[in-house]
Amino acid sequence: MRNLFVKSDLILGFTFVCAIVIFVRGVTPTEVFSAHVSATGAIYLPKDFRFTMVHLGSWFVPQGEASGFHDVYTEAGTAEVYRKTGEFPDGATLVKELRGGQTGNYTTGANVAYAVDTVKQWFVMIKDTQNRFPENPLWGDGWGWALFKPGEPLKNVATNYRVDCLGCHIPAKANDWVYIEAYPTLKPRVGDHR
Numbered sequence: 001m002r003n004l005f006v007k008s009d010l011i012l013g014f015t016f017v018c019a020i021v022i023f024v025r026g027v028t029p030t031e032v033f034s035a036h037v038s039a040t041g042a043i044y045l046p047k048d049f050r051f052t053m054v055h056l057g058s059w060f061v062p063q064g065e066a067s068g069f070h071d072v073y074t075e076a077g078t079a080e081v082y083r084k085t086g087e088f089p090d091g092a093t094l095v096k097e098l099r100g101g102q103t104g105n106y107t108t109g110a111n112v113a114y115a116v117d118t119v120k121q122w123f124v125m126i127k128d129t130q131n132r133f134p135e136n137p138l139w140g141d142g143w144g145w146a147l148f149k150p151g152e153p154l155k156n157v158a159t160n161y162r163v164d165c166l167g168c169h170i171p172a173k174a175n176d177w178v179y180i181e182a183y184p185t186l187k188p189r190v191g192d193h194r
């Protein structure tokens with residue numbers, strides 16, 4: 001008799017847990033596909049990306065508002081997939097960090113340019129192959145688009161990617177809006193070994 005009760009309690013408990021799992025999965029509006037994106041499409045600056053991501057390449061802009069070094073990062077796994085398929089996988093993250101630059105004379109030569117500690121801003125793109133946030137003006141053309149200022153890693157200051165980002169990325173449209181020519185890490189290289 002006692003055994004029977006224990007059994008039915010177990011069955012009841014199991015059914016309850018299943019019901020909760022089904023309920024929670026059912027009401028979650030969007031499956032979370034990136035650690036840097038909320039369920040409603042808010043994008044956050046990836047934490048500690050300089051330690052957790054691979055460096056894809058750098059640009060040096062000699063003058064103007066964007067002058068200095070533009071260092072670009074992505075996940076190691078994303079680089080691996082891109083090398084094999086030539087495409088950015090769903091959830092891929094691209095981070096571009098803008099730093100001020102200096103020049104100096106070194107034992108390597110005169111006017112050697114190097115990056116200094118002043119970060120100007122960070123640009124972030126998150127690959128979305130599913131068009132998850134059609135109503136959100138920061139998502140479209142296969143990506144989520146974001147801009148962060150120093151001290152505010154949770155606040156995307158871009159408001160509309162078509163206005164704030166897309167126009168300047170048109171020259172890279174054929175490469176999924178990414179200026180891949182500066183990212184040799186994405187290309188399989190002869191003689192690579194690990």
Ligand code: HEC
Binds near residue numbers: 144165
């Ligand atoms: C003034 C033109 C301009 C604007 C505005 C602009 N970009 Fe870019 N972006 C570029 C160029 C050019 C590059 C590559 C060369 C460089 O950094 O100088 C680039 C590179 C990037 C990269 C590195 C990966 C890649 O595409 O090569 C990211 C990430 C990025 N931009 C995101 C954004 C986002 C997000 C916005 C809007 C919030 C934005 N950009 C607005 C011109 C622009």
